[in-house]
Amino acid sequence: MKIKVGILGLPNVGKSTLFNALVQKSIAHAANFPFCTIDPNVAPIPVPDPYLERLGRVAQSKAVKPATMEWVDVAGLAKGAHRGEGLGNRFLASLRECDAICHIIRAFEDPNVVHVDGQVDPVSDANVIGLELILADLAHVERRLEKTTCSGVERATLESIAESLEKGIPARDLQLSKEDLLSIKSMGLLTLKPFLYVFNVDEVDFCYREQALETARERLQLIPYCDLETKDNFTIVSAKMEANLGEKPRETQLSYLQDMGMEFEKDDQLEGIRSYNVMPTMVQRLLNLGLVYTGPGVASSRSQTTKAYMIDSGGGASTGRATTAHDFSGRLHGDIRKGFTRAEITKAEALLKYDSYVAAKDAGIVRTEGRDYILQPDEVVYIKWK
Ligand SMILES: Nc1ncnc2c1ncn2[C@@H]1O[C@H](COP(=O)(O)OP(=O)(O)OP(=O)(O)O)[C@@H](O)[C@H]1O
Numbered sequence: 001m002k003i004k005v006g007i008l009g010l011p012n013v014g015k016s017t018l019f020n021a022l023v024q025k026s027i028a029h030a031a032n033f034p035f036c037t038i039d040p041n042v043a044p045i046p047v048p049d050p051y052l053e054r055l056g057r058v059a060q061s062k063a064v065k066p067a068t069m070e071w072v073d074v075a076g077l078a079k080g081a082h083r084g085e086g087l088g089n090r091f092l093a094s095l096r097e098c099d100a101i102c103h104i105i106r107a108f109e110d111p112n113v114v115h116v117d118g119q120v121d122p123v124s125d126a127n128v129i130g131l132e133l134i135l136a137d138l139a140h141v142e143r144r145l146e147k148t149t150c151s152g153v154e155r156a157t158l159e160s161i162a163e164s165l166e167k168g169i170p171a172r173d174l175q176l177s178k179e180d181l182l183s184i185k186s187m188g189l190l191t192l193k194p195f196l197y198v199f200n201v202d203e204v205d206f207c208y209r210e211q212a213l214e215t216a217r218e219r220l221q222l223i224p225y226c227d228l229e230t231k232d233n234f235t236i237v238s239a240k241m242e243a244n245l246g247e248k249p250r251e252t253q254l255s256y257l258q259d260m261g262m263e264f265e266k267d268d269q270l271e272g273i274r275s276y277n278v279m280p281t282m283v284q285r286l287l288n289l290g291l292v293y294t295g296p297g298v299a300s301s302r303s304q305t306t307k308a309y310m311i312d313s314g315g316g317a318s319t320g321r322a323t324t325a326h327d328f329s330g331r332l333h334g335d336i337r338k339g340f341t342r343a344e345i346t347k348a349e350a351l352l353k354y355d356s357y358v359a360a361k362d363a364g365i366v367r368t369e370g371r372d373y374i375l376q377p378d379e380v381v382y383i384k385w386k
């Protein structure tokens, strides 16, 4: 299951700075002028994982490979983009292919960083983006409705969406049935996608997290185009702080933040606030994704890597992609799928109580399932095949 997340926002709000922080490398050019990014930057980002390292040790693997999500950093979307302002909105095509959108909203004041409208106003900025997305979807839907190949359920659905968009209502606010949604899936409508709202705050505000989160929550309530059901899907980052912390030694990072006023109750809190952990975890929750593992049980002559894979936690309820043991075997190798006989399943937490897969099996915690078994999050899967 390949998951793509798009980073969207006005020009010069810190999208590329944040993208680099997520990738933990300087891939995207980030600079203090609008429309710095033209071509999209794309990179895989590992999904934070509570079990992988330890499972690798139980399996005696030489390496572990985390599941990844692909993040896409695009050009800034400007007010009037639908009329061709800024870079227009042609680049939105890369966002149409994404499973979720991460909307970066400038909340930092720094007067040295140019704001396209001359003043920092997070609510107004977020509304500009919300409206541009509605207008971009409307133009996209109207183009499709002009085609004679658009008929039946697809046409009826798009007509009702167009009617709503014209009134300023995003497509996600319509109660579309599964059948309706399926008929328009290839359109990649932006106002149907799950959104994560990310307020990019000043370094010092980031260090007073509770207060900054409260302010973000209050602002979100004022953004009419924001998805009502996902109003909890927001967070704060300080892209500049992330850039400053970079990969400095842990002690340096801690003292930098403490000097700025941040209080730490526990040492591991530092990892818990870094965007490369926070943001993929939020996307995972937003899209209801879970992780399953392979490695334990596999003979070392066959594989020496323990790997994590993403699946739909709700058994396909949210993405429509339930993963059966047989489907999953196809993700490993065509031959494994062809020769599938059964799957051995165990929970990661339970397996970690043993020194080896064999010991866990002897203790009776490994069960056998057939091809139609729907995988559940945090399961370790060992496929038997001929
Ligand atoms: N939290 C912050 N506080 C202060 N400055 C910041 C913060 N986040 C980013 N910046 C600065 O804002 C400027 C613009 O950043 P960046 O190039 O990442 O924006 P962008 O959204 O990718 O822009 P574009 O749309 O032009 O590609 C950079 O100088 C960056 O250092």
Ligand SMILES: [Mg+2]
Pocket (backbone or CB within 6 Å): 015, 016, 017, 028, 029, 030, 036, 037, 074, 075, 076
């Ligand atoms: Mg950029």
